[in-house]
Amino acid sequence: MSGQSAALRVSVEEKLGVDKFHVDESYPHIEVDKAADPADIMTLVRACPAGLYKYSEGALTFDYAGCFECGTCRVLSKGKVVSKWSFPKGTFGVEYRFG
Amino acid sequence: MSEDKFDAIIVGAGIAGATAALLLAREGLSVVVVERGNYAGAKNMTGGRLYAHSLEAVIPGFAEAAPVERRVTQERISLMTETGCFTASFLNGRPGAPDRDSYVVLRGAFDRWLMEQAEAAGAMLVSGVLVDDLLTRDGRVCGVIAGEDKMPAEVVILADGANSQLLERAGLRAEPVGPRQMAVGVKEVIEFDDKVVEDRFNLLPGEGLAWLFAGLPSGGKVGGGFLYTNKASVSVGLVATTAEFMKSERTIHELLERFKAHPAIEPLLKGGKLAEYSGHMVAEGGYDMIPRLYNDGVVVIGEAAHLVINLGYTVRGMDLAAGSAQAAAKAVIAAKQAGDFSARSLAAYKTFLDDSFVIKDMKHYRKFPHFMENSRLFNEYPEMLEKICAGIFTVDGRAPASMLSKLMEPMKEVGLLNLMKDGLKGARSL
Numbered sequence A: 001m002s003g004q005s006a007a008l009r010v011s012v013e014e015k016l017g018v019d020k021f022h023v024d025e026s027y028p029h030i031e032v033d034k035a036a037d038p039a040d041i042m043t044l045v046r047a048c049p050a051g052l053y054k055y056s057e058g059a060l061t062f063d064y065a066g067c068f069e070c071g072t073c074r075v076l077s078k079g080k081v082v083s084k085w086s087f088p089k090g091t092f093g094v095e096y097r098f099g
Numbered sequence B: 001m002s003e004d005k006f007d008a009i010i011v012g013a014g015i016a017g018a019t020a021a022l023l024l025a026r027e028g029l030s031v032v033v034v035e036r037g038n039y040a041g042a043k044n045m046t047g048g049r050l051y052a053h054s055l056e057a058v059i060p061g062f063a064e065a066a067p068v069e070r071r072v073t074q075e076r077i078s079l080m081t082e083t084g085c086f087t088a089s090f091l092n093g094r095p096g097a098p099d100r101d102s103y104v105v106l107r108g109a110f111d112r113w114l115m116e117q118a119e120a121a122g123a124m125l126v127s128g129v130l131v132d133d134l135l136t137r138d139g140r141v142c143g144v145i146a147g148e149d150k151m152p153a154e155v156v157i158l159a160d161g162a163n164s165q166l167l168e169r170a171g172l173r174a175e176p177v178g179p180r181q182m183a184v185g186v187k188e189v190i191e192f193d194d195k196v197v198e199d200r201f202n203l204l205p206g207e208g209l210a211w212l213f214a215g216l217p218s219g220g221k222v223g224g225g226f227l228y229t230n231k232a233s234v235s236v237g238l239v240a241t242t243a244e245f246m247k248s249e250r251t252i253h254e255l256l257e258r259f260k261a262h263p264a265i266e267p268l269l270k271g272g273k274l275a276e277y278s279g280h281m282v283a284e285g286g287y288d289m290i291p292r293l294y295n296d297g298v299v300v301i302g303e304a305a306h307l308v309i310n311l312g313y314t315v316r317g318m319d320l321a322a323g324s325a326q327a328a329a330k331a332v333i334a335a336k337q338a339g340d341f342s343a344r345s346l347a348a349y350k351t352f353l354d355d356s357f358v359i360k361d362m363k364h365y366r367k368f369p370h371f372m373e374n375s376r377l378f379n380e381y382p383e384m385l386e387k388i389c390a391g392i393f394t395v396d397g398r399a400p401a402s403m404l405s406k407l408m409e410p411m412k413e414v415g416l417l418n419l420m421k422d423g424l425k426g427a428r429s430l
Ligand SMILES: Cc1cc2nc3c(=O)[nH]c(=O)nc-3n(C[C@H](O)[C@H](O)[C@H](O)COP(=O)(O)OP(=O)(O)OC[C@H]3O[C@@H](n4cnc5c(N)ncnc54)[C@H](O)[C@@H]3O)c2cc1C
Pocket: B011, B012, B013, B014, B015, B016, B017, B034, B035, B036, B037, B040, B041, B042, B043, B044, B045, B046, B047, B048, B049, B050, B051, B129, B130, B131, B132, B159, B160, B161, B162, B164, B165, B166, B184, B185, B186, B187, B237, B238, B239, B280, B281, B282, B301, B302, B303, B304, B307, B308, B315, B316, B317, B318, B319, B321
């Protein structure tokens, strides 16, 4: 289709590229269990607003760098998949300018 | 009180925390707000609509000074399907009245302004510091722990929002919240050149639109979409119950893209530039989800206490955050005067809150979360309205059906009994 605005049909990665993050390279604030049940993993693949849970060819990859710290994966996983959930240390993580 | 012990430590500089800080500082209490973001608002996101009444009681006329985007004068509610959109629209032409008005806000700017008001009254803000844990002695909360630092206080006010990590630590909730009780929201702020927003949405300067959607945005599941007009941007997003993603087909990101690409929305976003994409949780369990609100040396306010009214067509958390901050501040000021910060003394918070609009309104809508779980609301009814409208507005040269059958056929598909039952239940839960 032609005449589409720049704001439409963008990937979640591109959207995160617009956001501001102070990534703490030395401290992953969320850790995942790569051997978790694929059905539980898929729930997080669908629910994570930042699209950080990726599952392909039987393998889970997760990158905490673009995290909104929303807690959705913590609430949904109930201890499965997410083996550790905490906020990033003070000053780090997402920084909303609009919010 | 020793010199280095604060009367109150507030965790979180959102609307709840900043409002409580302002009220306590005005009464001369020593109060510090600890916020993990680099500034108040740095971590906060909302749909957009602040009902002014409760903050108005704290700072009369606040909207004249605060960075609000627009005063809401236009309302739209839509039932949306893949190929249709049924919209009710209302223009409120009455002159503004501070206690009845509502404003579209962006939290990055708004929370910072509110916290500055608290600081001007004497509260202290410590930003960029995460509270890791609560300081306790003999089972009583007596301060906070942040990294190596221990900060003592007479009372700790938890204002740490929907994703509170401290509520359970304070012994205020035994069970962690479940996926049915929480929704997840995503939002884009899309910027335009000057004047585009007013021209495109038919708005006068300073006036704004609040538009809510049921049906397609949340994938026919519990939730809804929203579009709010800011000064030179729009906030567009959706909210969906987290539990729905256990079995849905789409990712939340796909839901948002599909909503934005809908023919009712896409032309309105044309030419806009994405300025920010955000995600946040919001409670939706209603009254029955409220935790214990106080213990020895601690109270919980705002969304950390799950004080949200989530009706699908409207989410109210910000006015309740300010309302609960007022009730808590009243109780803490009384506790300070009595020199007693025990649970028995802080119980006054619950009494004040029960008497306020916060609990009265939440009780009023108590049954609504269960009503919302009815999937007909998000699937069959939008479809039904699309069929009715398509029937009424289509002329194709075939023999016309009677108006009655144009109405009745789609309604029969849903089931007249279901319609009646849902109508009654909905009316009762409101
Ligand atoms: C998508 C969406 C749409 C919404 N739409 C509306 C709407 O239109 N109208 C409305 O009224 N409400 C709406 N809400 C609800 C509303 O945004 C919230 O209820 C409201 O923001 C709650 O305010 P609060 O001050 O209690 O918490 P928050 O605004 O979440 O503030 C909590 C603060 O605590 C800080 N914090 C948390 N933990 C720590 C810690 N351990 N140490 C230090 N700091 C910490 C955070 O950084 C944050 O600044 C919506 C919510 C969502 C998600």
